Amino acid sequence: MQYKSEEEFLKHYDSSKFEKLSMTTDIIIFSVSDSLTDNYRKLSEKHFSVLLVKRSDYPFKDKWCLPGGFVGINETLDDAAKRILASETNLHNIYIEQLYTFGSVNRDPRMRIVSTAYMALIDKNMLNEKIPENASWFNMKILEDDKSIHITFDNDVEEFSVVIKKTLKDLTTDRYSYDVIKNNHLAFDHAIVIASGISRLKNKLEYTDIVFNMMPEYFTLGELQQVYEVILDKKLLDPAFRRIIANKVEKTDKVKTGGGHRPSALFRYKIKNKRDKKNA
Amino acid sequence: MQYKSEEEFLKHYDSSKFEKLSMTTDIIIFSVSDSLTDNYRKLSEKHFSVLLVKRSDYPFKDKWCLPGGFVGINETLDDAAKRILASETNLHNIYIEQLYTFGSVNRDPRMRIVSTAYMALIDKNMLNEKIPENASWFNMKILEDDKSIHITFDNDVEEFSVVIKKTLKDLTTDRYSYDVIKNNHLAFDHAIVIASGISRLKNKLEYTDIVFNMMPEYFTLGELQQVYEVILDKKLLDPAFRRIIANKVEKTDKVKTGGGHRPSALFRYKIKNKRDKKNA
């Protein structure tokens, strides 16, 4: 059949002729938390943490999963992600970026569901409002090598771990494909989604200022370094770290005392001067 | 209603209760081509090129677009991308990676269609089989600054350009959102899809070996440098380039003569020694 114009074509268009599926978005909400390690001296240690939700219904009843939900027919993917993020945290203006779209056929036992994963970073200190009843922050301990990723999740009530095998997918870009080896507590393919998010975040830590989305307005360089160390799972040398970070932050006249040692200056993220290309 | 088990739940599950939509994949197939600049001396110049398809039907009849197609209900996104890639090039084992999922509501005038874009890189010399009748390679000339991207497409028969405005979306990661300012020849939101692909490729050129997916087995360092230069749209200093590339390639005993100057050695991509972390 021939149409004379785009308008005419669209008027007769039968949208039912193509197969349709459902889409969801899942949000990996990362943050760093302070855990008291020495109650007496009020020393705290930073942890890399993720927000998980306990499933109350089938499928995967009682397993933990990422906050997520269906994408409305008149809703953009970004809007769906922001809606879900806001419903979990009551926060707006949060850093969020699209991560990857997971489209294997049987990732959901109910039906064909393609899910676009997003990664959000928040400063937990902003979380005045309570998170929902069925949600919980889990501290993560990540051990990664060429072959596998081992993530331990801990929310003080329960602890579990997942093990993911990495297989080099492409030699030129060092991309890996992930296979879950051990996972008794995370629903769907969310172990892999989280692993992908961790990988993205680790990479972006090194070449962007993304970390500041997880920091409060004022922080010490030691605290900032701890955040890098706990996410990258490696110790950094102080002087090298300070050199790298130096032109991204500015010293304020505030200090943090009480640590039983020399007080540390509080710094603040420095809004980049666009003319100064070296800050990029 | 309460179910006793996951099996029972799934047996009664009504998949029609959620809104459904269609998904497509679009593939940005990038390559580099040699264009003769001096017929007499057989001098050629490299161009960064992309494969476009002319739409024969509505919507966007007679406009150019990326090769793409609907994702089958029992087909993974990756499989759909590979299927479409193979249908355009008759090539398998091509480098392909997922790029981004475009999910705005009205990106297709027919109905709600979410599209996951993939980027593929090929060496055009491998293309023995002809590309389809309605497809064409376009050389691209890319001019980019902080504010905009200007891409000129040229396939020797026609030439057109698109202009895209960049708006800084996030300060910490220098992410931009793209708005099409001028576009009379590309269908859908494919101008933005292509711009996103170019951005991804430019970035990956600098920290991966992705470029070798576009190179023949044997190449001179001059040719390789030209590929970098034409994609990044800037001149590189020879010694610096050679230092960076040195441990990624190995010299063979073949040479390329006939250029009216000292012959150049032919190199080959060196498979990385996994123990040598410095090559990563």
Added chain:
DNA sequence: ATTCTTATTATCAATTTGATTATAACACAT
């Protein structure tokens, strides 16, 4: 043989990194 052109290596200063050591200043114990 001379000249042109690009290939390839050499050279060297400038800058950036890696790593260690030195100094600062608070909190606590004596």
Added chain:
DNA sequence: ATGTGTTATAATCAAATTGATAATAAGAAT
């Protein structure tokens, strides 16, 4: 008040990397 432990912060210096320019190489054209 003094000393000790702890982390903060700066200073130092060798090693490695980068930016930039100059020097040499070798086929092809004249």
